[in-house]
Amino acid sequence: MPVLSYIEAISKGMWEEMERDESVFLLGEDIGTYGGAFKATKGFLEKFGEKRVIDTVIAESAIVGAAIGAALAGLKPIAEMQFADFVTNAFTQLVNNAAKTYFRWNIPLPIVVRLPSGGKIHGGPFHSLNPEAWFFHVPGLKIVAPATPYDAKGLIKAAIRDPNPVLYIEHKYLYRNIKGEVPDLDYVLPIGSADVKRSGVDLTVITYGSMLHWSLKAADRLYAEIGAETEIVDLRSLIPLDKDTIFKSVKKTGKALIVHEDTVTGGIGAEISALITENIFEYLDAPIMRVAALDTPVPYSPPLENYFLPDENKIFNALKKLNEY
Amino acid sequence: MKTSSIYLQNLTDEDFIKLYYFMNLMRQFENSVLNLYRQGKIVGGVYSGMGNEATAIGSAYALISTDYLFPMHRDSGAHFVKGQNLRTMMLQYLGKADSPTKGRDGSGHYADPKLRIYGNISHLGAMIPVAAGVALAIKYKNENNVVLNYIGEGGSNVGDFHEALAFASVLKLPLVLIIENNQYAYSTPVYKQTIARQFSDRAIGYGIPGVTIDGTDVLEVYSVCKEAIERARRGEGPSIIESVTMRMQGHAAYDDAWYVPKAELEKWREKDPIEKFEKLLLDKNILNESLKKEILVKIKSEIEDAVNFATNAPDPSPTENLFKVFMEIN
Numbered sequence: 001m002p003v004l005s006y007i008e009a010i011s012k013g014m015w016e017e018m019e020r021d022e023s024v025f026l027l028g029e030d031i032g033t034y035g036g037a038f039k040a041t042k043g044f045l046e047k048f049g050e051k052r053v054i055d056t057v058i059a060e061s062a063i064v065g066a067a068i069g070a071a072l073a074g075l076k077p078i079a080e081m082q083f084a085d086f087v088t089n090a091f092t093q094l095v096n097n098a099a100k101t102y103f104r105w106n107i108p109l110p111i112v113v114r115l116p117s118g119g120k121i122h123g124g125p126f127h128s129l130n131p132e133a134w135f136f137h138v139p140g141l142k143i144v145a146p147a148t149p150y151d152a153k154g155l156i157k158a159a160i161r162d163p164n165p166v167l168y169i170e171h172k173y174l175y176r177n178i179k180g181e182v183p184d185l186d187y188v189l190p191i192g193s194a195d196v197k198r199s200g201v202d203l204t205v206i207t208y209g210s211m212l213h214w215s216l217k218a219a220d221r222l223y224a225e226i227g228a229e230t231e232i233v234d235l236r237s238l239i240p241l242d243k244d245t246i247f248k249s250v251k252k253t254g255k256a257l258i259v260h261e262d263t264v265t266g267g268i269g270a271e272i273s274a275l276i277t278e279n280i281f282e283y284l285d286a287p288i289m290r291v292a293a294l295d296t297p298v299p300y301s302p303p304l305e306n307y308f309l310p311d312e313n314k315i316f317n318a319l320k321k322l323n324e325y
Numbered sequence: 326m327k328t329s330s331i332y333l334q335n336l337t338d339e340d341f342i343k344l345y346y347f348m349n350l351m352r353q354f355e356n357s358v359l360n361l362y363r364q365g366k367i368v369g370g371v372y373s374g375m376g377n378e379a380t381a382i383g384s385a386y387a388l389i390s391t392d393y394l395f396p397m398h399r400d401s402g403a404h405f406v407k408g409q410n411l412r413t414m415m416l417q418y419l420g421k422a423d424s425p426t427k428g429r430d431g432s433g434h435y436a437d438p439k440l441r442i443y444g445n446i447s448h449l450g451a452m453i454p455v456a457a458g459v460a461l462a463i464k465y466k467n468e469n470n471v472v473l474n475y476i477g478e479g480g481s482n483v484g485d486f487h488e489a490l491a492f493a494s495v496l497k498l499p500l501v502l503i504i505e506n507n508q509y510a511y512s513t514p515v516y517k518q519t520i521a522r523q524f525s526d527r528a529i530g531y532g533i534p535g536v537t538i539d540g541t542d543v544l545e546v547y548s549v550c551k552e553a554i555e556r557a558r559r560g561e562g563p564s565i566i567e568s569v570t571m572r573m574q575g576h577a578a579y580d581d582a583w584y585v586p587k588a589e590l591e592k593w594r595e596k597d598p599i600e601k602f603e604k605l606l607l608d609k610n611i612l613n614e615s616l617k618k619e620i621l622v623k624i625k626s627e628i629e630d631a632v633n634f635a636t637n638a639p640d641p642s643p644t645e646n647l648f649k650v651f652m653e654i655n
Contacts, residue, residue, distance in 0.1 A: 059488035062454040069458020103650045104426050105436040140650040163652040
């Protein structure tokens with residue numbers, strides 16, 4: 001089976017969908033001639049032409065707004081934000097136009113907004129954002145956040161085919177650091193379905209995106225050092241959230257640790273924690289714990305950024321504490 | 326854009342009468358909406374287009390049926406020109422179960438994909454990039470339709486206005502944007518919105534045509550819009566038309582517009598777009614008193630029918646089906 005990097009898997013998924021459906025097209029900054037800031041769309045202009053690979057002006061609100069309009073007129077746009085941080089410029093288009101369209105008008109709005117997100121690339125406060133919590137709160141936007149090349153391809157294809165607006169959160173650190181087997185097949189993963197990436201009976205980690213990989217390492221270490229088996233639920237989709245898979249795992253282990261790279265307060269973890277206590281409180285043997293970034297902007301200098309971000313050690317320590325509870 | 330008079334030559338007497346009908350329909354529709362608001366039957370905000378009839382009607386009349394209309398909140402008449410019926414509009418304004426939005430949104434905030442009408446949201450300017458996106462799709466599909474969108478002079482300061490024009494001009498999209506300069510953005514007069522000579526000058530920054538016209542003259546509005554629309558249809562890109570009018574009422578029904586000098590209103594009242602057009606039609610013998618009466622009676626009965634129909638229509642009830650935010654995947 002071919003081994004692809006995470007970014008190659010995203011590209012492959014878009015490429016296949018563009019080959020399969022004439023109405024799928026790309027728009028964004030520097031995505032055509034230059035091939036994208038991270039080269040996710042390298043070679044697309046040559047293959048699909050200027051009509052379907054549109055280099056736009058630097059205007060994120062116009063990019064997302066135009067994607068919405070194109071979708072209203074029957075196309076399936078994929079809009080790239082060069083960095084997830086810049087999606088703030090398109091906030092109204094997403095939360096007021098895209099998110100409210102189906103509710104108000106009952107018509108499809110098949111747009112994908114790609115959001116290269118996350119830290120550990122030393123991008124500083126304006127190139128390292130994890131934007132999910134802002135949009136997680138907005139009814140009407142689907143959010144996916146794959147962690148592996150296999151999931152990345154299957155979910156970008158699902159996002160493109162979905163009749164609703166989908167925010168596709170792709171982690172920049174994973175782009176070239178994570179490789180994996182990706183079948184050369186037309187497969188689509190369901191949005192809203194989590195995946196158990198490691199099974200265990202003693203503790204549950206609920207995570208997504210880059211933190212899956214640090215959680216897996218921490219879980220292996222916990223087993224090697226203490227012998228406790230951690231189950232790891234990779235959410236893959238944040239909206240809709242696969243509550244059943246979360247509850248099933250926590251019912252089994254009685255202990256839940258939520259790990260995300262985004263800052264802690266008001267993050268995805270807070271909602272998951274509330275859902276667990278509201279629904280399956282009687283199964284818990286310990287308080288729900290969270291490992292997440294500090295409540296500050298993302299710092300630039302590597303020692304500061306490392307201190308700020310969750311990592312294998314922080315997850316390991318939390319698991320150890322939770323295991324001892 | 327100075328060849329527009331040729332488009333006037335193509336208008337028949339029947340067209341003139343239709344324009345007159347739609348302008349009166351718009352005003353009477355809005356009067357009935359205001360009455361329903363005062364009776365507590367329409368809730369929220371009610372926004373008047375009084376003074377804007379020539380702009381809303383003349384511009385929309387320049388579209389063909391496959392073109393797209395993105396109206397603003399003072400363009401109610403444009404919906405009718407594009408084919409919307411009074412009963413549906415009244416259901417929508419009353420938030421009824423069978424309205425296009427099934428009560429989930431009010432006023433002109435609905436979409437009618439068949440008629441290609443896409444209502445505004447309350448964030449000014451937010452529909453301009455969306456209109457540009459529809460124009461992009463038109464070009465993508467090699468169609469020759471055009472998108473007509475509106476914004477106020479106040480709304481032309483919002484970032485989306487500039488982003489959308491930068492986007493649409495570079496890609497030469499078939500978009501026509503009318504800036505309805507009605508002198509006041511809520512309470513803020515024009516001189517606090519720009520120090521530019523005129524709002525149409527904004528076109529210079531995007532390398533596209535921009536003209537300023539008398540927005541109380543329905544024939545001028547029609548012919549200039551027609552020219553811009555046909556230019557866009559030929560693939561020559563977007564343009565801006567600043568249509569100068571007066572907002573004859575407050576920002577919304579609850580606003581008595583005390584901040585507008587009486588003398589200013591009086592001056593504009595003399596340029597009432599409907600009276601002005603009516604005088605022209607009477608002078609040209611296209612209209613006479615009996616035809617005028619016939620038209621106004623027709624409008625009155627159409628509106629009465631719509632009000633009766635819509636006020637007696639069922640209100641929505643909060644069923645699960647009305648609270649879906651996602652379309653289900655088949």
